[in-house]
Amino acid sequence: QVQLKESGPGLVQPSQTLSLTCTVSGFSLTSYNIHWVRQPPGKGLEWMGVIWTGGNTDYNSVLKPRLSISRDTSESQVFLTVNSLQAEDTGIYYCFRNSYGGYSDYWGQGVMVTVSS
């Protein structure tokens, strides 16, 4: 069945780089776009970026200098990298899939990331 699951380190030191993986099953990354969203504790959702079915990427303009999204279609994995982490990057990071238009049906469970020394 369709699943998305985020994984990565729960704790990262300030100024370091965060690397997260979204592992999907039940569908192909060449058929669905994969987005990353994050949510600081007690706050709202922030769209971070997307890797489209063709492999192109688009990013939140504020985060763009620090953000990279890539994928390995053979392993059904999408990767998120965030550089120069600060405390404000603490939060839950989600990936979700999107097909036509704005339709999104499956999300990962989210992974909590804490930026602290």
Add this chain to the structure above:
Amino acid sequence: DIQMTQSPPSLSASLGDKVTITCQASQNINNYIAWYQQKPGKAPRQLIRYTSTLVSGTPSRFGGSGSGRDYSFSISNVESEDIASYYCLQYDKLTWTFGGGTKVELK
């Protein structure tokens, strides 16, 4: 990036009430707006896409409308299971944007 101004940030409702949440975009988003529900500790769930199209499984008491820059989301006959946070999302451009969210509480 397009900015989405969502209001109110929170509201209190009694069971059976109708509530309305609005989102205003910084530019015309051509009806490309979706609405999500998020309950504590859970991932968001899409309820509506393209302004007013209910996603499969969304109860009919949820609705959406609007055009241009201004959009609204409503819940008629609020039920206890509707207590959650709600977010709009614009997807008119290649970069998407969420609204700030509205927390719906029971009065």
